[in-house]
Amino acid sequence: MSNTRIAFIGAGNMAASLIGGLRAKGLDATQIRASDPGADTRARVSAEHGIETFADNAEAIQGVDVIVLAVKPQAMKAVCESLCPSLQPHQLVVSIAAGITCASMKNWLGAQPIVRCMPNTPALLRQGVSGLYATAEVSAEQRDQAQQLLSAVGIALWLEQEQQLDAVTAVSGSGPAYFFLLIEAMTAAGVKLGLSRDIAEQLAEQTALGAAKMAVASDVDAAELRRRVTSPGGTTQAAIESFQAGGFEALVEKALGAAAHRSAEMAEQLGK
Ligand SMILES: NC(=O)C1=CN([C@@H]2O[C@H](COP(=O)(O)OP(=O)(O)OC[C@H]3O[C@@H](n4cnc5c(N)ncnc54)[C@H](OP(=O)(O)O)[C@@H]3O)[C@@H](O)[C@H]2O)C=CC1
Numbered sequence: 001m002s003n004t005r006i007a008f009i010g011a012g013n014m015a016a017s018l019i020g021g022l023r024a025k026g027l028d029a030t031q032i033r034a035s036d037p038g039a040d041t042r043a044r045v046s047a048e049h050g051i052e053t054f055a056d057n058a059e060a061i062q063g064v065d066v067i068v069l070a071v072k073p074q075a076m077k078a079v080c081e082s083l084c085p086s087l088q089p090h091q092l093v094v095s096i097a098a099g100i101t102c103a104s105m106k107n108w109l110g111a112q113p114i115v116r117c118m119p120n121t122p123a124l125l126r127q128g129v130s131g132l133y134a135t136a137e138v139s140a141e142q143r144d145q146a147q148q149l150l151s152a153v154g155i156a157l158w159l160e161q162e163q164q165l166d167a168v169t170a171v172s173g174s175g176p177a178y179f180f181l182l183i184e185a186m187t188a189a190g191v192k193l194g195l196s197r198d199i200a201e202q203l204a205e206q207t208a209l210g211a212a213k214m215a216v217a218s219d220v221d222a223a224e225l226r227r228r229v230t231s232p233g234g235t236t237q238a239a240i241e242s243f244q245a246g247g248f249e250a251l252v253e254k255a256l257g258a259a260a261h262r263s264a265e266m267a268e269q270l271g272k
């Protein structure tokens with residue numbers, strides 16, 4: 001990445017996380033540029049990361065090696081079609097938009113090398129995880145550029161099939177929100193059980209952090225770690241039995257199925 005030049009189209013939450021990760025990894029500010037219609041957004045990323053920003057997308061991509069499409073899925077068609085006349089054949093397009101297929105992007109962009117990926121918001125703390133899929137036009141060097149871009153903000157995992165990105169979106173793209181929901185619910189339950197909100201929130205947050213760190217660091221799987229907390233006839237068993245009686249696993253499967261289905265549905269609705 002030492003000489004790679006990157007343009008971000010859309011400078012919102014995910015773009016800012018990726019830019020922050022790249023800068024922390026040592027990329028020079030002159031290697032990164034971003035475009036966004038919002039003057040405030042442009043001023044913010046410019047001030048935070050020292051990069052040049054543009055109101056015009058076509059101007060932002062001039063002379064870059066990698067173009068990261070970081071706009072909402074609903075804006076992708078218009079953005080791709082407006083960029084198409086200005087694209088150079090060697091420029092790698094990396095899309096982070098949920099539910100927009102490579103086939104749709106090819107229709108809008110032409111035969112451009114495309115990597116489609118799904119990061120997540122912990123990228124902000126360089127603790128993200130991404131799934132990546134490359135089209136046949138992507139060279140080994142471009143694959144490496146995409147790998148380095150996403151691994152600047154966490155773990156980057158390549159997928160064999162593009163369709164698997166629907167599942168990645170369901171598990172890890174949307175996943176931070178599920179853990180936040182659990183933290184919210186555990187905090188509220190702690191308050192009902194007599195704790196102050198501040199104490200309940202700290203207990204829930206630090207427990208989520210500690211459990212995640214244990215799961216990552218441990219040689220054994222999550223089921224074994226759970227068993228080690230669960231003393232026979234004790235408090236954890238009482239809670240786990242209550243979760244399972246309420247259909248916890250089936251509910252999680254249903255929720256992630258809904259997310260994956262929505263990802264595929266968005267491809268149908270927004271991909272034409
Ligand atoms: N948030 C998440 O957890 C994740 C999001 N994603 C994907 O990342 C993408 C971006 O999401 P996120 O960063 O959350 O969204 P944001 O809304 O924060 O960022 C998108 C930015 O693009 C700008 N924009 C809108 N139209 C254009 C245009 N024509 N040209 C250039 N910029 C434009 C928006 O400006 P304005 O607000 O003025 O419209 C906004 O600043 C989405 O496609 C989403 O599916 C992927 C993984 C996780």
Ligand SMILES: O=C(O)[C@@H]1CCC=N1
Nearest residue numbers: 098169172173174175
């Ligand atoms: O909710 C969404 O559609 C996006 C994609 C993954 C996370 N946020």
